[in-house]
Amino acid sequence: MDFKYIVVGAGFSGIVMAERISTVLGERTILLEQRNHIGGNAYDYYDEYGNLIHKYGPHIFHTTLPVVWNYLSQFTDWIPYEHKVLGSIDGQLMPIPFNLNSLHLAFPSKMAMRLEDKLIDGYGYNVKVPILKLRNNDDPELQFLADYIYEKVFLNYTIKQWGVSPEELSPSVTARVPVYVSRDDRYFQDKYQAMPRHGYTQMFENMLNSKLIHLMLNTDYKDVLSVDLETGEITFLGQPFDGKLIYTGPLDYFFDFKYGPLPYRSLRFEFENHATNSYQRVGTVNYPCDYDYTRVTEFKHLTHQQSQSTTIVREYPEPYEREKNLPYYPIKNDANAELLGLYHADARRLSNVFFLGRLAEYQYYNMDAVVSKALKVFSQNVCGGPQDT
Ligand code: FAD
Structure with a gap:
């Protein structure tokens, strides 16, 4: 085994880590991903109508952090985009916030x-x-x-x-x-607001474009890797592995739900294509008082794409059930904080495993925050120092 790093999860967190390890350390990495694509929840693709859409809900990039902006700009050009949201209130569309x-x-x-x-x-x-x-x-x-x-x-x-x-x-x-x-109708006031010119997935492909990164899709990490939860000993494909594991999957799953599941809220996305150039005035319209869905997003506003038709997505919040849908938003309350504390204590004992990202930290992160965190963990911990949970 001539690699020292295994990364679980090819979302923003895992991809930043794999990229840094290969570029800065010149080391080989195995990147394990259970889905059939990279990008985690920021994955985008062209639908059957030729429109670039976001499979797991609209992702709008914005940041105040030059370090994040400069880092990602190595892998993509950008299209300027400042997000605007209208709320449908008493039959009127008005700016939100x-x-x-x-x-x-x-x-x-x-x-x-x-x-x-x-x-x-x-x-x-x-x-x-x-x-x-x-x-x-x-x-x-x-x-x-x-x-x-x-x-x-x-x-x-x-x-x-x-x-x-x-x-x-x-x-x-x-x-x-x-x-x-204010009269400022923009949803965000961050200095940097833009979308990757050719989409997130293309940006991720550029980040992973290294012979040192070996990507395994359609692979639940538990099918190829096991961790002794007491000693931290790792076995990969039946062989002992004495390198470092960067884990970006769900924290409770890693510990076999030993203290119970960490609760999440989920979403159902309903995509719809319209044979018209434009569907709504702005990127997102919120429906606080009507319908079962919370908001409708029209992707062409975000991507500036020219095409004959337009695709929208409606978001329906729903309870999270492990076998049925995906965990999106951690539900933060006192009982769950206690549960999280128990898992954190166990995680701290495993000095060769780094828990990173929205699932492994049970934390809602925007994309820029998750990139910033991954860059910090890489330079402060993976490169040498102790883990800081
Ligand atoms: P993920 O993207 O979830 O990646 C984790 C990866 O781990 C996934 O690919 C998953 O398949 C994989 N994995 C899990 N378990 C296993 C396993 N057992 N084996 C192998 N692989 C596994 N942020 C913004 O900045 N702007 C936005 O507009 C925005 N919109 C959002 C809209 C929605 C609906 C949601 C839910 C989030 C939004 N976010 C937004 C947040 C953004 O999605 C996250 O910041 C980002 O996806 C976090 O990346 P991650 O790598 O930590 O997690």
């Missing part, structure tokens, strides 16, 4: 002007004010605005997304819903 433009669409002009003046005087311009803060304002009209945003924009969307009752919603989540005192 709720901002001054939304205000003027939602309310009669005199009232909207008054609210605008009060918001700017009270909080300044280009500022995101949590609605809980607004709710605590002495002014009844600003309290009314906070309640309006809570009910029309946030409440039903969140109930649909997480499948919870309003009473179960943590105040800390509510506190974060903002009104954006």
Whole structure:
């Protein structure tokens, strides 16, 4: 066995690791992936109508981190894209997050002007004010605005997304819903906002374009590799392996669910092609109050693709069941934090295994955050130092 590294999972985390190990260390890596493609949840492909679509839901790249931007730019050119979201509220489409433009669409002009003046005087311009803060304002009209945003924009969307009752919603989540005192309709304000010119999958292929990386698709790692959970001894294809394992699959699965499953929320995606050039005004329209789905995304806005037709996706949140669908969003609450703590303690004992990424860390990460984390873990830990969990 002339390789020292095995990486499980060919999503962003695993691919960054395999790329760094081959480029910087000049070492060979085995990359194991259970799906029939690379890219994890950021995988994209051309559908039967020739439109570039994202199989696991729309992925919009944005970051404030030059280190992430510069790193990925080695593997792709970019198309500038600034994401915009409209919310369908009382039959009107208005910008989300709720901002001054939304205000003027939602309310009669005199009232909207008054609210605008009060918001700017009270909080300044280009500022995101949590609605809980607004709710605590002495002014009844600003309290009314906070309640309006809570009910029309946030409440039903969140109930649909997480499948919870309003009473179960943590105040800390509510506190974060903002009104954006600005005319800026962009969903993100990050310095770098763009999409890979030829798609994510092409970028991933460029990252893995090395003779030192041996990719095995359609391979659940447990079919070829076993780890003694007490001693950390690894066997690969029946042979002892004394290198390092970078694991980006689900944390509970690694430990055979010994403390029970870590709960997730899942999604069902419904794709639909329309024989028309354009379906909706912006990339994503949210439906907080109507329908079973939360949002509709039209891919052509994201990709700037010219084509005869357009493909959209509707997202239906649903409970996660291991045999039926995929784990998407970790469900964070006190009981699960305790469970996670038990798994973390076990993970810390395995000094030759690095747990990385959204599944192995049971953490919602944006793509830039996961790249940043992988680069850090590579330079601080895999290259030498101890693991920092
Ligand atoms: P993954 O992409 O999940 O990769 C893990 C890989 O491990 C998968 O390929 C999986 O098949 C493989 N694996 C699992 N178990 C095994 C096993 N037993 N054996 C072998 N392989 C295994 N981020 C943004 O920045 N912008 C967005 O717009 C955005 N939109 C999102 C929309 C949705 C619906 C979701 C759910 C996430 C979104 N994200 C977005 C987050 C983004 O998807 C993640 O940051 C990113 O996918 C994390 O990469 P990862 O490698 O950690 O995990």
